[in-house]
Amino acid sequence: MKKSTKKLLAALLAMTMAFGLAACGSDVEPAPAAESAAETEIEADGEQQPTETAGEAEAPADAVVINFAYDEGVGDATREMIDKFNASQSDIFVESYSLPHDANNLHDDFVNKMVAQDTSVDVMALDVVYVSEFAAAGWVNPMDDLYTAEELDAFLPGTVSGATYNGTLYAAPWFTNASALFYRTDLLEQAGISEVPTTWQGWQDAYEKVKGDVDYAFSFQGIQGEAMVCDWCEFIWSFGGQVLDENGTAVCNSAENIEATQFMADLIGTYAPEGVTTYAESESEQVFKEGKALTCRTWSGTWNVFNDEAESNVAGNVGMTFLPVSEEGDTGHSCMGGLDLVTNVWIDDAHKEAANTFIKWMTSEETEKEFTLISSQPPAVKAIYSDADVLEKIPFYTDFFAIIEAGNTRPLSPNYAEVSDAIQRNVHMALTGEQSVEDALNALQGEVEALSK
Amino acid sequence: MKTSSKKSAQERQDAKVAWLMMAPALLILSVIALYPVLRTFWLSLHEMSLKNPGSGYPFIGLRNYIEIFSDQRAMTDIVFTIKFTIVTVVLEMFIGFAAALVMNRAFKGRGIVRAAILIPWAIPTSVSAMMWKFIYNDQYGMFNDVLYRLGIIDGYKAWLSSASGSFMALVITDVWKTAPYMALLILAGLQMLPEELYESAKLDGANVIQRFFTITIPLMKRPLLVALLFRTLDAFRVFDLISVLTGGANGTESICVYAHKQLMSFLDFGYGSALAVLIFIVVFIISLIYMFFMGGDLAGDD
Numbered sequence: 001m002k003k004s005t006k007k008l009l010a011a012l013l014a015m016t017m018a019f020g021l022a023a024c025g026s027d028v029e030p031a032p033a034a035e036s037a038a039e040t041e042i043e044a045d046g047e048q049q050p051t052e053t054a055g056e057a058e059a060p061a062d063a064v065v066i067n068f069a070y071d072e073g074v075g076d077a078t079r080e081m082i083d084k085f086n087a088s089q090s091d092i093f094v095e096s097y098s099l100p101h102d103a104n105n106l107h108d109d110f111v112n113k114m115v116a117q118d119t120s121v122d123v124m125a126l127d128v129v130y131v132s133e134f135a136a137a138g139w140v141n142p143m144d145d146l147y148t149a150e151e152l153d154a155f156l157p158g159t160v161s162g163a164t165y166n167g168t169l170y171a172a173p174w175f176t177n178a179s180a181l182f183y184r185t186d187l188l189e190q191a192g193i194s195e196v197p198t199t200w201q202g203w204q205d206a207y208e209k210v211k212g213d214v215d216y217a218f219s220f221q222g223i224q225g226e227a228m229v230c231d232w233c234e235f236i237w238s239f240g241g242q243v244l245d246e247n248g249t250a251v252c253n254s255a256e257n258i259e260a261t262q263f264m265a266d267l268i269g270t271y272a273p274e275g276v277t278t279y280a281e282s283e284s285e286q287v288f289k290e291g292k293a294l295t296c297r298t299w300s301g302t303w304n305v306f307n308d309e310a311e312s313n314v315a316g317n318v319g320m321t322f323l324p325v326s327e328e329g330d331t332g333h334s335c336m337g338g339l340d341l342v343t344n345v346w347i348d349d350a351h352k353e354a355a356n357t358f359i360k361w362m363t364s365e366e367t368e369k370e371f372t373l374i375s376s377q378p379p380a381v382k383a384i385y386s387d388a389d390v391l392e393k394i395p396f397y398t399d400f401f402a403i404i405e406a407g408n409t410r411p412l413s414p415n416y417a418e419v420s421d422a423i424q425r426n427v428h429m430a431l432t433g434e435q436s437v438e439d440a441l442n443a444l445q446g447e448v449e450a451l452s453k
Numbered sequence: 454m455k456t457s458s459k460k461s462a463q464e465r466q467d468a469k470v471a472w473l474m475m476a477p478a479l480l481i482l483s484v485i486a487l488y489p490v491l492r493t494f495w496l497s498l499h500e501m502s503l504k505n506p507g508s509g510y511p512f513i514g515l516r517n518y519i520e521i522f523s524d525q526r527a528m529t530d531i532v533f534t535i536k537f538t539i540v541t542v543v544l545e546m547f548i549g550f551a552a553a554l555v556m557n558r559a560f561k562g563r564g565i566v567r568a569a570i571l572i573p574w575a576i577p578t579s580v581s582a583m584m585w586k587f588i589y590n591d592q593y594g595m596f597n598d599v600l601y602r603l604g605i606i607d608g609y610k611a612w613l614s615s616a617s618g619s620f621m622a623l624v625i626t627d628v629w630k631t632a633p634y635m636a637l638l639i640l641a642g643l644q645m646l647p648e649e650l651y652e653s654a655k656l657d658g659a660n661v662i663q664r665f666f667t668i669t670i671p672l673m674k675r676p677l678l679v680a681l682l683f684r685t686l687d688a689f690r691v692f693d694l695i696s697v698l699t700g701g702a703n704g705t706e707s708i709c710v711y712a713h714k715q716l717m718s719f720l721d722f723g724y725g726s727a728l729a730v731l732i733f734i735v736v737f738i739i740s741l742i743y744m745f746f747m748g749g750d751l752a753g754d755d
Contacts, residue, residue, distance in 0.1 A: 015477060107718075133720075138507075278590075
């Protein structure tokens with residue numbers, strides 16, 4: 001073979017090898033909004049492809065195409081709503097971008113995009129605790145002019161205050177969530193207890209009466225994670241404590257908080273399983289589903305799961321009530337969760353307008369009602385809780401509305417991630433007994449104070 | 454060995470072609486591998502919290518690094534990571550070596566055993582960590598069940614609720630996953646050992662133990678060090694196992710988990726990048742130490 005041919009072949013081979021290497025290289029950036037396939041980043045090993053666009057519809061020729069990113073926990077209901085919106089008009093076409101059912105996952109994915117000034121996503125479903133953070137970072141658009149005062153009034157007040165940062169509304173409440181105390185109606189009946197207990201002592205007394213039939217009185221989440229932050233906040237609220245006072249100053253090591261945390265820690269291994277310090281929602285629900293616990297504190301949507309014959313041993317014997325309090329007569333405060341809709345600050349005005357129109361539609365009373373009927377997620381619009389159709393399908397909403405109205409938000413802060421992390425680490429050490437409750441809360445107080453500077 | 458230090462025209466030509474063929478790969482590598490490292494180092498020299506976009510991300514020199522050394526949490530994590538690395542690598546070395554010695558012998562079904570032994574390694578870490586989390590569960594975990602039936606414990610325990618229990622759980626899971634990998638790397642080395650040496654040793658009257666210590670160990674030095682190098686680097690950078698199994702609770706947070714938290718949850722790209730660079734430097738030093746022990750002659754055929 002001639003030398004020049006050899007050289008050419010060598011170069012060609014080198015090029016092929018280079019392309020081969022590039023193909024095994026890093027992620028491919030998502031194509032512009034018109035493409036529906038994009039890659040998700042997740043923290044652990046492996047990659048995951050999100051689900052394709054809702055329905056088979058094609059975007060009309062001159063429609064503005066916007067991408068809506070949400071988590072798969074409400075995947076089916078959301079896709080149905082998107083299809084409905086697309087079918088109802090031809091100016092805007094919404095494409096779906098579904099992410100795994102994990103708040104941290106959503107957070108990380110959105111952070112990646114916002115930092116890269118990525119415009120491939122227009123509307124994002126953001127967990128309520130992250131709104132302050134995203135607003136402070138300047139990643140989401142203000143929405144003050146999207147709703148009139150009257151329209152805002154239609155929403156639950158807790159959802160609106162959770163979506164506000166520095167006095168401006170940065171997110172549209174989409175659906176909310178609150179925890180509740182699920183309990184075994186059959187056991188209470190068996191013990192002859194006609195009034196559902198409202199205090200911790202009340203539940204402990206009830207447990208003493210039915211000890212033979214259950215192993216534990218309480219099942220809740222004590223894992224070092226976001227779930228435990230919700231649980232801990234609820235415990236301290238039930239004793240009259242707070243994380244931050246009205247002025248936003250940290251009061252983590254107040255006497256009430258110490259009492260509440262000590263109570264929470266003492267329950268573990270006695271009235272609640274020892275493994276509670278490793279439980280997230282699913283593990284704690286498993287204990288209740290198997291009939292081992294008298295009560296279970298978890299999110300309201302679990303109602304369906306607990307009453308599902310196929311999945312739960314206690315189906316049909318489940319009731320729902322306020323979280324316990326320490327003093328008779330107090331109201332139990334549940335932790336509020338849920339998702340809000342925000343718009344990407346990097347998109348252009350045409351897309352922004354389209355996004356806002358879509359958001360307004362999604363948060364309107366009719367859409368939220370339909371969404372609730374399909375998904376059982378608690379809506380942010382107050383009126384739906386007294387709607388006849390909804391109550392027929394989900395009867396416990398009559399009681400649940402009172403629980404939601406009394407809901408509290410976790411501390412609102414642009415540094416929520418750090419605050420949550422501080423709570424997780426310190427409180428977990430108190431719960432496992434590695435540190436005394438006073439020391440742990442003093443350490444927490446120090447950390448939260450440093451963060452507020 | 455070349456007798457003249459001057460390269461001939463042919464050798465220069467060959468070298469040129471070699472560089473030409475490597476150039477695209479080197480280019481891609483520098484974009485994919487070198488650039489991110491340099492950029493991370495550049496970011497670590499700035500104060501960059503994504504929550505303060507208005508701060509302009511000022512240049513602050515090595516202040517992030519100084520902060521690491523006064524960060525109690527980072528120091529604790531580094532100590533834990535070193536502890537984890539040493540324990541798992543030593544255990545995996547012994548178990549892997551033993552398994553490799555067994556697989557080196559010819560027996561029926563050896564091929565299947567060699568393939569099957571890789572299954573723990575093949576399962577993605579997050580999946581197997583999830584699986585082991587169920588196994589360690591205090592209500593329905595298999596670990597509790599088996600130990601209880603064997604009479605080793607007298608009641609179900611919450612293994613992942615204590616510091617010692619969590620550490621033990623992490624070590625067991627990591628060894629389960631990676632000892633097979635070590636075994637295969639060591640097996641590859643064992644297969645290169647010439648049979649004649651063993652035969653002549655047998656003829657000279659050496660018993661199994663003597664053969665092992667005088668032939669196997671010295672000749673296995675380099676393959677063993679290569680396997681240990683890989684494992685040590687991986688163990689030091691452990692992330693997904695800890696993230697899924699304990700989330701870093703009970704004192705099991707590794708330095709990588711902390712760096713990830715700083716970067717992705719707290720959005721402090723300056724400090725997080727500094728932690729990442731620190732991990733890179735430590736890993737680099739570990740590699741250098743290993744290479745020193747390997748005699749620095751990786752391409753050697755002597």
